[in-house]
Amino acid sequence: MTSDASTEHLNHWVLTLSCVDSPGIVHAISGAIVAARGNITESQQFASTETGRFFMRVQIESPSQRAEFETALEPVTARWQMTWDLDEVGRPLRTLVLASTAGHCVNDLLFRQRAGQLPIEIPLVLSNHGTLRDLVDFYGVPFEASAVTDPAAKAAFEARVLEAVDAHDIELVVLARYMQILSPELCAALAGRCINIHHSFLPGFKGANPYRQAHARGVKLIGATAHFVTSDLDEGPIIEQNVVRVDHSRSVSELVAIGQDEESRTLSQAVKWFAERRVLLDGARTIIFR
Amino acid sequence: MTSDASTEHLNHWVLTLSCVDSPGIVHAISGAIVAARGNITESQQFASTETGRFFMRVQIESPSQRAEFETALEPVTARWQMTWDLDEVGRPLRTLVLASTAGHCVNDLLFRQRAGQLPIEIPLVLSNHGTLRDLVDFYGVPFEASAVTDPAAKAAFEARVLEAVDAHDIELVVLARYMQILSPELCAALAGRCINIHHSFLPGFKGANPYRQAHARGVKLIGATAHFVTSDLDEGPIIEQNVVRVDHSRSVSELVAIGQDEESRTLSQAVKWFAERRVLLDGARTIIFR
Amino acid sequence: MTSDASTEHLNHWVLTLSCVDSPGIVHAISGAIVAARGNITESQQFASTETGRFFMRVQIESPSQRAEFETALEPVTARWQMTWDLDEVGRPLRTLVLASTAGHCVNDLLFRQRAGQLPIEIPLVLSNHGTLRDLVDFYGVPFEASAVTDPAAKAAFEARVLEAVDAHDIELVVLARYMQILSPELCAALAGRCINIHHSFLPGFKGANPYRQAHARGVKLIGATAHFVTSDLDEGPIIEQNVVRVDHSRSVSELVAIGQDEESRTLSQAVKWFAERRVLLDGARTIIFR
Amino acid sequence: MTSDASTEHLNHWVLTLSCVDSPGIVHAISGAIVAARGNITESQQFASTETGRFFMRVQIESPSQRAEFETALEPVTARWQMTWDLDEVGRPLRTLVLASTAGHCVNDLLFRQRAGQLPIEIPLVLSNHGTLRDLVDFYGVPFEASAVTDPAAKAAFEARVLEAVDAHDIELVVLARYMQILSPELCAALAGRCINIHHSFLPGFKGANPYRQAHARGVKLIGATAHFVTSDLDEGPIIEQNVVRVDHSRSVSELVAIGQDEESRTLSQAVKWFAERRVLLDGARTIIFR
Incomplete structure (x- = not known):
């Protein structure tokens, strides 16, 4: 019996992060999201000329739970020494x-x-x-x-x-x-x-x-x-x-x-x-x- | 031979003034304008609580020349010690x-x-x-x-x-x-x-x-x-x-x-x-x- | 014994009116206000080019009661066939x-x-x-x-x-x-x-x-x-x-x-x-x- | 002889694209940009609920010429059947x-x-x-x-x-x-x-x-x-x-x-x-x- 993605419950996550700006960050983050079976529904980023830091906010639909995301994100957040947060969209x-x-x-x-x-x-x-x-x-x-x-x-x-x-x-x-x-x-x-x-x-x-x-x-x-x-x-x-x-x-x-x-x-x-x-x-x- | 107001040339004047606020100013000014055969087309006034002064700006249509207005206004501006100015509307x-x-x-x-x-x-x-x-x-x-x-x-x-x-x-x-x-x-x-x-x-x-x-x-x-x-x-x-x-x-x-x-x-x-x-x-x- | 205006209670009135525009309205209205011992504290007027009507709103401080104002205004409102209203400022x-x-x-x-x-x-x-x-x-x-x-x-x-x-x-x-x-x-x-x-x-x-x-x-x-x-x-x-x-x-x-x-x-x-x-x-x- | 990226001339590109929305697009695009030695300096994206299409605009700094970008992008734009355009930032x-x-x-x-x-x-x-x-x-x-x-x-x-x-x-x-x-x-x-x-x-x-x-x-x-x-x-x-x-x-x-x-x-x-x-x-x- 195969899983049917269309009927699987989708969680809605919001990921925010910042780190020192350098090439490859977006590719690494989007790779981790793909690995956690996530689809990006909204994404914004900004590289600050004032401080040299990179900022990103991503909303993601995915059937995965928090643990799965944390596993996928860990190598990326560690490599770029990111400050980051993952939360459910709409949680009061x-x-x-x-x-x-x-x-x-x-x-x-x-x-x-x-x-x-x-x-x-x-x-x-x-x-x-x-x-x-x-x-x-x-x-x-x-x-x-x-x-x-x-x-x-x-x-x-x-x-x-x-x-x-x-x-x-x-x-x-x-x-x-x-x-x-x-x-x-x-x-x-x-x-x-x-x-x-x-x-x-x-x-x-x-x-x-x-x-x-x-x-x-x-x-x-x-x-x-x-x-x-x-x-x-x-x-x-x-x-x-x-x-x-x-x-x-x-x-x-x-x-x-x-x-x-x-x-x-x-x-x-x-x-x-x-x-x-x-x-x-x-x-x-x-x-x-x- | 009667004058025909409808064909008489109308001048368009703007009168601005200020003085210490007290009752009767608007009545006196509007009386002088009537005396100078003027019709008020736009009028604004303001009594300042900061300084106790009264301010007014009036636009007037009239066949009269400047001298006629000055004669009509003189008793009023003198009595209230007004700072005032009369000019043609639209003069660059x-x-x-x-x-x-x-x-x-x-x-x-x-x-x-x-x-x-x-x-x-x-x-x-x-x-x-x-x-x-x-x-x-x-x-x-x-x-x-x-x-x-x-x-x-x-x-x-x-x-x-x-x-x-x-x-x-x-x-x-x-x-x-x-x-x-x-x-x-x-x-x-x-x-x-x-x-x-x-x-x-x-x-x-x-x-x-x-x-x-x-x-x-x-x-x-x-x-x-x-x-x-x-x-x-x-x-x-x-x-x-x-x-x-x-x-x-x-x-x-x-x-x-x-x-x-x-x-x-x-x-x-x-x-x-x-x-x-x-x-x-x-x-x-x-x-x-x- | 003389009355002392400074200690007399002042009412605060708002008068609104409209009529067919013609010369002398402001002078007549301000004269009636003077007659009713009123001081104009705010006044705005507008002559409509669309309809040929004149509009006015006046705020007045005065020790007079409504009847005194009505008596003073009656000849003016009658002569110009005005639509008008007199009310207390701030009445809910x-x-x-x-x-x-x-x-x-x-x-x-x-x-x-x-x-x-x-x-x-x-x-x-x-x-x-x-x-x-x-x-x-x-x-x-x-x-x-x-x-x-x-x-x-x-x-x-x-x-x-x-x-x-x-x-x-x-x-x-x-x-x-x-x-x-x-x-x-x-x-x-x-x-x-x-x-x-x-x-x-x-x-x-x-x-x-x-x-x-x-x-x-x-x-x-x-x-x-x-x-x-x-x-x-x-x-x-x-x-x-x-x-x-x-x-x-x-x-x-x-x-x-x-x-x-x-x-x-x-x-x-x-x-x-x-x-x-x-x-x-x-x-x-x-x-x-x- | 080693190349020195810090002295190499950087071109500034703007990439715009749209395609039917599906997972993995951002990861694929950012991967192509990394392959073309590009650093993303500005990026915006939007998934339309009206039409189901995905839109993206990216500004990129890179020493690469157009041909290198086209080579890197080709498999991605082909796979997602993208409408896309690459141009120099600021070109009149x-x-x-x-x-x-x-x-x-x-x-x-x-x-x-x-x-x-x-x-x-x-x-x-x-x-x-x-x-x-x-x-x-x-x-x-x-x-x-x-x-x-x-x-x-x-x-x-x-x-x-x-x-x-x-x-x-x-x-x-x-x-x-x-x-x-x-x-x-x-x-x-x-x-x-x-x-x-x-x-x-x-x-x-x-x-x-x-x-x-x-x-x-x-x-x-x-x-x-x-x-x-x-x-x-x-x-x-x-x-x-x-x-x-x-x-x-x-x-x-x-x-x-x-x-x-x-x-x-x-x-x-x-x-x-x-x-x-x-x-x-x-x-x-x-x-x-x-």
Whole structure:
């Protein structure tokens, strides 16, 4: 009796990798995929002139299990000393959300998650305020609030974050307008898996109340930037940016409302790409395989 | 013998004004326009919460000549101590263009001017390089080049600018990628009638070669800002801004080409609005009556 | 004893009007506003070359009550046979929402309404499906569902709509992806106060499953149009449009998700403008006083 | 004597191909590239669910000449019955431009070509009017005009087009606002290598003077579409689209000016992608490997 490929169950894998660029990588990787009975359905690659590294993302249909792929890939990843990851397409990323009082980003993430537009699952929302409890409850997600009013409370909150990351096998932490600066230690612990959102202006404004400054200067475009968190505040690798046009007649509060819309959609887009393994780090830059 | 309004020639006027805001201004202005047999065809106004000033732009059809309008307006402008200007709609603004070696902005201005899309006339292009002579010649516009290689040459160039402004009754000076910093004295002499264009990024970058910095940081949006020139370099009131999306695969030279497109269209748009008397200054902000 | 204007309570009014264009309208209106002790804080006007009509929207601060304004305006509105409306700025518009199974537009409206970004109140959501009951419940808004499966059920549903419009003094009906065609009678009954949203493509596609057609044709832009409902299906006066860029790699379901985002924000924007009395009808066109 | 790869001259090739999708293609192609001593510097691929075809574009650095590549590729292209093309990166595409009286698209193409932003060379501009002679002369490009006023003149003009295509080894024909409908025979002769530009609206408008219709309907977005010419007028596969926002205050002539800007940049973008071999045909769709 022969196996019938057409009725065999196909797994759908996503492989991401990076290594120092040199000839033959694509041939070797595609050879390993053929060996694991895989068919490439989507593939993107990029050779960085900044760092000399090669990046690749491949989606593969195959009847094989993980072990078979690992066996086929091992000689290739070893030879090129690759950083690599193999995962199932569409597996929801375990995501911890940190929030404060503003609900626009949290609502957007929860609504899209429930609508099936964001491949994440959210086991917990942590906040330094109780404001959003009802909203989060509505979506059936556990919510914990504890004030961050002094250094001891901040240390306790951050310890709770790390505990939750551990307890829930968290793969992504999203700062959905969480209005506290993370300690360098927490930034380091979450490096490469923590995304923040902030408003953006042309030109940029330092200090308090940037919307008031932008209004005073009469800027014509306001927007938002989603980026990885590093200890260098608001300066981590950029994942996504959007802007929208405004004019002189907009009040400060209207600019804030417009800016919040941009923040919501920019953060949700960045989370979606990350969860789909489309975001790779190349030093201070991101490669986005859209 | 009766006059027949329908066959009388109608002039088309644009009135712009500003003053401290208080009740009754619109009623007084519209009364003066009625007195001068004018019909309002377009009107915009704005009361600034930043400075407490009131701004207005009105387009008027009327058989009256300038003197008749001035008589009707005089009591109103005097009572409210208005800054005001009355001009014919569509009268080409006398415009001096300064350039260096990059041709994209100069070509865009000259092409649109000739195509009837920009209500300006350009009696002269001054440059610190000879590179663009053929391009400017093609459009039949006089072109003068003199190098700016030391302080004496810079002083001579700026003296030539002021001489040309005087000789040609120049109403607008456009820095079309003129790559020299104007002296504070020239900035002061041209205050409110000199427009510059520069590239813009989110976030901004200081220092040399910003496109290289933007590439290294992996920005996702690049753009351009047109603004009034003040002695505070690249910080004058913003007139127009545009951005366009880029991704990690763009080389530095591609970013430059994309940025140049944004510079051309942003500068031409700002010049058009200024020439149509749609740009009013409100302290550090512009009011744009589009 | 003299009155002290600075401590007197100021009402904030919005006046909208239209009439056949002729000289002197602005002067007459501004005179009536002065007579009612009003200060104009925002004013926009437009003379339509299509229909020869004049349109105006004015925001006014004044200690006067409605009766005082009506007395001052009466001679002016009578002389020019104006269609006009006077209302308090920010008064929430009583809004009935019709929905089916898709939740993106309903969620966006309810979230923005609660966040104070939409000056509407929603006494009721009517649907031909029960799908969205939990979502609407969460926002504390009454929800009624009744299936529309045959002509009798449709007639009953539409009768319930008109009854609700009457019972709740409804000023705006929003079709938030309500997937039934309204009868000509209901369209007529709601003329000028019913807004619909639909997807938009370049070029347009007729018939079923337009996203599939757009995918087959490889369109590069997809978007949404919010418009007034008329008996001419999807052809009423346009209020707002947005588009977003897509490429060949997007699946049909991704196009649908992208299109839904555009639908949500386009509909909410149109509702906001309408509720702020910024949308006036000029024959088949809208005037949007943004 | 050993060869020293680091000092050997590297050619830069671009390979495009399509075939029926099946496993192993990428591995086979990358193997042939390794055999021809090539290093992949850029690679994109796409499997079409519409047609079941696989598309690929690869840029390759290699010391090899064409013959060596052809030898290495032959077994692969034969086995999968590929449609394929190998060319030097950056080789200017021989491009014939057809024009009428409007200069905006022609000026944009010629300016960008001279500025090094468009990898094309233009040996000839053919027009049915003499209007643009001076403009084309300025760029040093031969220009021929002959009126198309009756069927015989049209046949003669089209014969001249085909003659020029032959004489100059033309690889791309650009209709830069050429206002004549091509005969089905000419469409067929130029299939897949003739690009047209036209204005685009949401919704679309049939018949004469679409800008007037768009104005009458009050559209909020106008734009442009660049597409391949087929005998089905304005319905060929779409290459690029852009839109820009407009409001009720724009006159018909302003809409025309805004639309022309969109036409220029959209057409130039489409020509650039085609010249860089980034545009592949998948039935009625284009694959754009940006």
